[in-house]
Amino acid sequence: MGYNWNWGVLLQPVATGEGATYIGWILHGLMLTAALTFSAWLLALLVGTCFGILRAWPSRLCDAIGATYVSLFRNVPLIVQFFIWFFVVPEVLPTAIGDWIKSITPSTQVFVVSVLALGFFTGARICEQVRAGIAALPDGQTQAAHALGLTLPQAFLLVRAVPLVMLLLWFFLIVPQILRTVFGLSPSVDIRLVSAMVAFVLLESAFFAEIIRAGILGLSKGQFHAAAALGMGRYQAMRYIILPQAFRAMLPIMMTQCIVIFQDTSLVYVISLGDFFRNTVSIGERDGTLVPMLLLAGAVYWVICSGLSGLVRALQKRTAT
Amino acid sequence: MIELKSVSKWYQDFQALKDCSVTVGKGEVVIFCGPSGSGKSSLIKLVNGLEDFQSGDILYKGKSIRSRDVRLPELRRRIGMVFQHFELFPHLSVLGNLTIAQQKVLKRDAAEAEHKAMGLLDRVGLRAHAGKYPSQLSGGQQQRVAIARSLSMDPEVMLFDEPTSALDPEMINEVLAVMVELAQEGMTMLCVTHEMGFARQVADRVVFMDAGSIVETGDCAAFFVAPRSERARDFLGKLLR
Numbered sequence: 001m002g003y004n005w006n007w008g009v010l011l012q013p014v015a016t017g018e019g020a021t022y023i024g025w026i027l028h029g030l031m032l033t034a035a036l037t038f039s040a041w042l043l044a045l046l047v048g049t050c051f052g053i054l055r056a057w058p059s060r061l062c063d064a065i066g067a068t069y070v071s072l073f074r075n076v077p078l079i080v081q082f083f084i085w086f087f088v089v090p091e092v093l094p095t096a097i098g099d100w101i102k103s104i105t106p107s108t109q110v111f112v113v114s115v116l117a118l119g120f121f122t123g124a125r126i127c128e129q130v131r132a133g134i135a136a137l138p139d140g141q142t143q144a145a146h147a148l149g150l151t152l153p154q155a156f157l158l159v160r161a162v163p164l165v166m167l168l169l170w171f172f173l174i175v176p177q178i179l180r181t182v183f184g185l186s187p188s189v190d191i192r193l194v195s196a197m198v199a200f201v202l203l204e205s206a207f208f209a210e211i212i213r214a215g216i217l218g219l220s221k222g223q224f225h226a227a228a229a230l231g232m233g234r235y236q237a238m239r240y241i242i243l244p245q246a247f248r249a250m251l252p253i254m255m256t257q258c259i260v261i262f263q264d265t266s267l268v269y270v271i272s273l274g275d276f277f278r279n280t281v282s283i284g285e286r287d288g289t290l291v292p293m294l295l296l297a298g299a300v301y302w303v304i305c306s307g308l309s310g311l312v313r314a315l316q317k318r319t320a321t
Numbered sequence: 322m323i324e325l326k327s328v329s330k331w332y333q334d335f336q337a338l339k340d341c342s343v344t345v346g347k348g349e350v351v352i353f354c355g356p357s358g359s360g361k362s363s364l365i366k367l368v369n370g371l372e373d374f375q376s377g378d379i380l381y382k383g384k385s386i387r388s389r390d391v392r393l394p395e396l397r398r399r400i401g402m403v404f405q406h407f408e409l410f411p412h413l414s415v416l417g418n419l420t421i422a423q424q425k426v427l428k429r430d431a432a433e434a435e436h437k438a439m440g441l442l443d444r445v446g447l448r449a450h451a452g453k454y455p456s457q458l459s460g461g462q463q464q465r466v467a468i469a470r471s472l473s474m475d476p477e478v479m480l481f482d483e484p485t486s487a488l489d490p491e492m493i494n495e496v497l498a499v500m501v502e503l504a505q506e507g508m509t510m511l512c513v514t515h516e517m518g519f520a521r522q523v524a525d526r527v528v529f530m531d532a533g534s535i536v537e538t539g540d541c542a543a544f545f546v547a548p549r550s551e552r553a554r555d556f557l558g559k560l561l562r
Contacts (some may be wrong), residue, residue, distance in 0.1 A: 225371050226408035230422035230474060231398025240421055246413045 006289050022283055029279035030300070036114055036275065043119030044126050051123065052130020053238070066127060073124035085113045122260070154265045259308045262301075276300070322347045322509055323368055323478065328377035330363060330533075337363055338374065339533045345478075350510045352520045352541070356556060361513045362405075364530070365480045368511065369393075369400040370437035398426050401471030405483040407463040409455035415442070415450040415466050419473045427474065434473075441469040445499050461492030468499055479503065481512040517560060521545060529553045 010023040055066035092098075104112075223245065227237035277297055284293030323345040330338040338360045345351050353361040366372040368380060370386060370393045379386050386396060409418050423429045428436070442448045447458075447463040455463055464484055465548035471479060482502065485493045497519045504510055504523035514520065520527060520541060525546040529537045529552070536550045548554050 025408055194538045222404060222408040223410070225366075225402075226404060226410070227422075228371060228394070229369055229397055229400070229404075229480075230470070231426040232422060233394045236425050240425055241410055245410070315435035 004289065005292055006287060009283060009289065010286055026276060026279050026283075032111075033262070033276040036111070036118065039115045040122060041116035043115060044122035047120060047123035048126025049130050051127040055127060055131040058234075066131070068125045070127050073120050085117045086110070112215035114244065125260075256309075256312055259312070260304050261310070262305060322349075323511070324380040324383075325364070325367070325451065326378045326380070328364075328367060328374050328379060330360075330367070330374040337533050338367075340377070340462075341530075341533075341535050342377075343528055343535065343538065345509065345511060347509055348507045349525045350508075350512070350523050352524040352527045353511065353513045353530060354515060354517075354520070354527060355536070358532075359377045359530040359539070360533040361528075361530050362482050365511050365513055368478075368480060369397045369402060371402075380499075394426070398422075398474050399476055400476060400478045401476030402478060402480040403464070403467050403471055403484045405487050407455070407460070407467045407487075409463055409467055409470070411455050413454075414451070415447065415453055415455070415458070418455070418466060419470050422470070423473050435471060437473055438469070441472050444472075445469045449475060459492060460488045461495045464488065464492075464496045465499055468496070468503075472503075478509045478511070481510065481514065483509070483513050483515075485514065485516055515560060517545065517557075529556070531556075 010026070011021055014020045014022060014025055049065045051069045054062040055070070057063065057066075103107075223241055224237060227241040232241070280293045280297040281290065284290035323343075323556055325343045327340045327342050328338055329336065331342055341360075341364060343351070343364075345365055353365060355361055363372050367374050368381070368386075381391075381396065381400075384391065386393075386452060410421070411417075413421060416435065419441065420431070420434040422435060423434035424431060439448060439451065441450055446469060447462060447465055447469070450458060450462065450466075455466070458466065468484075484500070485496050488496065493516070497516060500510075500512070500519065500522055512519075512524075525539040527539055527541050528535055529539075529544070529548070529550070531552050536552050537544070537548065539549070544553070545557070
């Protein structure tokens with residue numbers, strides 16, 4: 001294809017000096033990605049669990065509060081949430097706090113914003129999982145789901161193992177090129193929108209498969225009844241009977257969510273946080289080697305995420321018995 | 322001891338229970354039978370408040386379970402219940418299943434709860450399985466653990482909701498044997514079951530239900546020999562065949 005595959009750049013020293021190489025710069029970004037993933041995951045677990053319990057609580061008000069949270073944070077795109085946390089929240093808060101936030105070093109500020117945005121966004125999904133987990137409590141149900149042949153197709157796993165933003169860029173930049181080359185289309189035919197749509201549909205359907213599966217694994221009031229029949233109040237039943245089981249049942253799906261956040265961290269790209277993805281892309285943009293750099297980034301995400309997915313599957317096998 | 326006074330229950334437009342009245346005295350064993358969907362399970366779940374009702378009243382020891390000063394957890398801890406699908410807590414060992422409510426609800430200390438639990442496991446013949454998890458036991462064993470779990474709370478009344486209908490035939494007798502022993506010791510029992518042999522052996526009375534109504538209530542011997550209603554004759558005929 002006559003493309004300039006300049007992999008050697010990785011070993012070259014950074015132009016700004018300090019003796020670091022570009023590969024070191026990328027690795028530094030990868031560390032930041034990991035820190036972001038872990039902090040956001042913790043926050044999401046905490047927030048999601050609290051609201052999930054609210055959703056499952058037999059009180060309309062509690063349910064409504066939980067539902068509002070889920071609806072707000074799940075229905076607004078993550079990227080919009082980043083912008084809101086970053087640009088809007090400091091302005092809306094009392095001036096003193098706002099000024100204090102602005103006085104923090106930009107990189108810390110951006111990091112905190114990213115954790116908040118990711119945490120609350122993912123918390124909304126975890127909230128629904130907690131609720132479903134409480135309402136459900138599987139057993140024979142798991143087997144029933146398996147009997148229905150509900151395993152995720154490998155294709156979905158592959159799609160899920162690559163961050164959305166990258167998927168979009170791939171479809172926007174690479175696929176049209178390939179299609180043009182293969183089919184000899186003229187540059188005036190715009191197929192980028194179609195490819196972006198395909199990317200979105202593929203990713204969303206992968207999530208859907210998970211959610212539907214979680215929904216089927218369930219529906220047993222029996223454990224609630226058994227706890228109640230022993231004289232346990234709602235708090236006791238929740239604390240000693242329901243939550244221990246719900247958490248165990250949801251452990252794999254929580255891990256899956258962690259993988260999702262790992263991918264979503266790539267969205268911090270748009271607010272100039274130098275994470276793994278952005279650093280990789282920067283090199284590509286500067287040298288005009290965006291394509292190989294995107295491929296490299298994709299491969300790294302894929303390796304890490306499919307490794308984690310394997311771990312999740314192993315966990316699922318263990319908890320299924 | 323338990324008095325249901327013309328209780329009715331609706332699910333939206335569907336009337337699940339129609340004007341049901343039953344009285345169960347202390348130490349009595351009362352069997353509830355009838356075709357599936359006749360409302361017998363719903364009826365006994367009303368007694369400990371697992372299901373609610375829209376009209377009528379239920380008295381426990383002369384006091385309405387709906388009155389303001391009756392707290393449901395308080396009531397439920399005095400009424401044991403055994404479920405069709407056992408509902409053991411899968412994340413706890415057999416011993417854990419028997420001690421958790423004793424410790425958290427009755428505030429017994431660990432040693433006392435354990436002592437009580439082991440005594441009950443002995444009684445249902447499962448002492449050796451105390452450290453196992455529910456999934457490692459057969460259905461019959463699980464149901465015996467569930468009975469022991471209820472007994473660990475020293476209940477005044479026991480409710481049984483089809484305790485043997487999820488069991489393989491060869492396991493039914495081991496569960497029934499425990500129930501017979503309990504009945505003979507004078508436990509007040511309300512049992513939804515189709516085990517007519519068990520009913521003949523220990524029941525004081527039989528309540529026959531159909532389509533949400535109590536069709537007939539009778540002395541056990543009389544019911545089996547000569548049921549008064551056409552529906553009951555029909556039902557018994559099918560059971561025997």
